[in-house]
Amino acid sequence: MNTADTPTVRDAIIIGGSAAGLSAALMLGRARRRVLVIDAGFPRNRFADHMHGVLGNDGTSPADFVRAGRAEAAAYGVEFLDATVDSVTDNGATVTVTLTDGRELPTRALVVATGITDELPTIPGLAERWGTTVLHCPYCHGWEVRDRRLGVLATSPMALHQAKLVRQWSDHVTFFSAAAGELAPADEARLRARGVIVVTSPIAEVLGDGPQLTGVRTADGTLTPLDALFTAGAPRPHDTFLTGLVLARTDLPAGLGSFLTVDQAGATSHPRIWAAGNVINPMATVPMAVGAGALAGGAVNGALVEEDFDAAVGGC
Structure with missing residues (x-):
């Protein structure tokens, strides 16, 4: 497993290394982006022995699914760091992810795929x-x-x-x-x-x-x-590390709670932050999270492509 400790400005940091996060990482890695996945190692479905209804992976264990996804993303240069995020701050041209151990990791784009806890x-x-x-x-x-x-x-x-x-x-x-x-x-x-x-x-x-x-x-x-x-447990999204940014939120019906507001591609109200998976949709199954992660990863790359061209024109 790759690790990353240096404060290099990456193209994208993904917080959360399960279905949505790994799918976004795969898309961005294949787009030749410098990507770091930060994962605390507690996916929502860790309590289940097998996943079902996941095309091509019916009956696969969640742990095996994550291992395979990590290997696939790593083949495209994606790095992984087992850690927990404390906060995210806005620096204009970048955002900085601060870990609970104090390390600060700057990035041009952030994908939040941290999932939820089911409060029973x-x-x-x-x-x-x-x-x-x-x-x-x-x-x-x-x-x-x-x-x-x-x-x-x-x-x-x-x-x-x-x-x-x-x-x-x-x-x-x-x-x-x-x-x-x-x-x-x-x-x-x-x-x-x-x-x-x-x-x-x-x-x-x-x-x-x-x-x-x-x-x-x-x-x-x-x-x-x-x-x-x-x-059904009460869904509690893992997004408190974003509190300081005061991102737009939506109250879901039937008392399901407050979740980050995103567009169809996962863009939040912050121009450098996207979100995908259960952290924005507690009803999403694994294949839904995979699709949402892929869409967010593609959207991030598209935004970075435009920024790269803007920088090139400005430097002429």
């Missing part, structure tokens, strides 16, 4: 099964638990949609709706028409042996046998 409800037995039998995405994990006894734990009103989705993979679905609030009679009728059982008592405990899940106990003492439980 504080229910005993839930967090330790996250990514194995407590799941978030039916497109990523539904096939593996098809036709089994599935639960959906509401964490917001958006969970109604998740419960409808999960029903596609199994006839045996129980919706624990407490955090979704009182369901409209029409919504409850639609669920019941498809055989979804609605339980209004909150889940008090998730039960099972090791990573396996056998059921849940609700606050009224009822035990519901289950084989897997779908839920």
